[in-house]
Amino acid sequence: MTTAKSLFDSLVGQLQGYRPEEARAIIYLLFEHFLRFRRTDVIVNKPLPAQQPDWAELVRRLNEHEPVQHLIGTTEFCGLEFQVSPAVLIPRPETEELIRLIVRDYAEAPSPLNIIDLGTGSGCIAVTLARFLPQATVTAWDLSEEALDIARQNAEQLQAEILFEKRDILKADEESPSAGPSRFDCVVSNPPYVTHSEAAEMEPNVLRYEPHLALFVEDTDPLLFYKAVADFGRAHLTEGGACYVEINERFGDETRRVFEERAYRTVQVYKDIHGKDRFVKATI
Known part of the structure; x- marks a missing residue:
C-alpha cells in the first residue's frame, strides 16, 4: 500500500525547476489542502485515504510554473486564509x-x-x-x-x-x-x-x-x-x-x-x- 512518505518523496522528485526545500514546501501545502495531512503525518508514514486528487495533473501544472496558491485556491496572509485566483x-x-x-x-x-x-x-x-x-x-x-x-x-x-x-x-x-x-x-x-x-x-x-x-x-x-x-x-x-x-x-x-x-x-x-x-x- 502506498503511504504518505512514499507518495511525498515521489511527488517532490517529479517537480522540475524548484529548489529542494521549495519543492518539499509545495508538496506539504498540497498534502494539507487535499488530504488534510500535516508534516507529522508524512513523517510517521500514515496510510493514504482512498480518495485523492489527480497528482499527475497537479505536478504538470506546477512544472509549468503555475503558483501552488492557484492549485489550492487560497493563501495565508496575516494568519487569515484568503481566496486567490489569476x-x-x-x-x-x-x-x-x-x-x-x-x-x-x-x-x-x-x-x-x-x-x-x-x-x-x-x-x-x-x-x-x-x-x-x-x-x-x-x-x-x-x-x-x-x-x-x-x-x-x-x-x-x-x-x-x-x-x-x-x-x-x-x-x-x-x-x-x-x-x-x-x-x-x-x-x-x-x-x-x-x-x-x-x-x-x-x-x-x-x-x-x-x-x-x-x-x-x-x-x-x-x-x-x-x-x-x-x-x-x-x-x-x-x-x-x-x-x-x-x-x-x-x-x-x-x-x-x-x-x-x-x-x-x-x-x-x-x-x-x-x-x-x-x-x-x-x-x-
Missing part, C-alpha cells in the same frame, strides 16, 4: 509588514477611524485592517470587477464589513463622487510598481499567472500611481492623517520626493525584512 495578485509576506506598521500606528485610535485601500486586489489589506482595527470603517477601490468579486468573497468569508467600489485611482477626479466617506484618516495602497524593464528578472510563475494590470507600470512614468495616491491623500486625508504605500525598492528616494513635493508634513521610508526600501509613510 485575477488578483497573491499576497506577499512584505505586505504583512505594511499591515503591522498601520496597526501599530492606529491600534489605540478612537472611533470613527476611516481607512481606504486603493487598488485592493484580493482585499487582503482592507480585510485584514478591518479585522485588526475593529473601530475602523474601511473602503476599498479597484478597477477590476474580477478582483472585486474575489475581494468581496474574502470579506464575506472572513466576516469583515467593507465598502467595495469599482473605481480608478488615476481618474478619481473625473468620476462621480464615491458612495462612501469623503475624508479618511488613513490611505493605503500597494499599487503597480514593477517596470516593464524589470520583467526579465521576474520568476515565470509571476509573469505567466499573475495579473499584469496589478503588477506593471510604464518605465517612462514608474511613479504614476504614487502621484495619484499622493494627490488623493492631499484632497481627502483628515488633518494628521497619513498615506501608507508599498514601493519599488529601486525608487525609495524618488517616491519620498513625490509626497514631499505635495507638501506632506513628514515622509518616512521604511525597509522590509530584507533591508530593502519597501514602504513610505507620509503624514499631512
Whole structure:
C-alpha cells in the first residue's frame, strides 16, 4: 500500500525547476489542502485515504510554473486564509509588514477611524485592517470587477464589513463622487510598481499567472500611481492623517520626493525584512 512518505518523496522528485526545500514546501501545502495531512503525518508514514486528487495533473501544472496558491485556491496572509485566483495578485509576506506598521500606528485610535485601500486586489489589506482595527470603517477601490468579486468573497468569508467600489485611482477626479466617506484618516495602497524593464528578472510563475494590470507600470512614468495616491491623500486625508504605500525598492528616494513635493508634513521610508526600501509613510 502506498503511504504518505512514499507518495511525498515521489511527488517532490517529479517537480522540475524548484529548489529542494521549495519543492518539499509545495508538496506539504498540497498534502494539507487535499488530504488534510500535516508534516507529522508524512513523517510517521500514515496510510493514504482512498480518495485523492489527480497528482499527475497537479505536478504538470506546477512544472509549468503555475503558483501552488492557484492549485489550492487560497493563501495565508496575516494568519487569515484568503481566496486567490489569476485575477488578483497573491499576497506577499512584505505586505504583512505594511499591515503591522498601520496597526501599530492606529491600534489605540478612537472611533470613527476611516481607512481606504486603493487598488485592493484580493482585499487582503482592507480585510485584514478591518479585522485588526475593529473601530475602523474601511473602503476599498479597484478597477477590476474580477478582483472585486474575489475581494468581496474574502470579506464575506472572513466576516469583515467593507465598502467595495469599482473605481480608478488615476481618474478619481473625473468620476462621480464615491458612495462612501469623503475624508479618511488613513490611505493605503500597494499599487503597480514593477517596470516593464524589470520583467526579465521576474520568476515565470509571476509573469505567466499573475495579473499584469496589478503588477506593471510604464518605465517612462514608474511613479504614476504614487502621484495619484499622493494627490488623493492631499484632497481627502483628515488633518494628521497619513498615506501608507508599498514601493519599488529601486525608487525609495524618488517616491519620498513625490509626497514631499505635495507638501506632506513628514515622509518616512521604511525597509522590509530584507533591508530593502519597501514602504513610505507620509503624514499631512
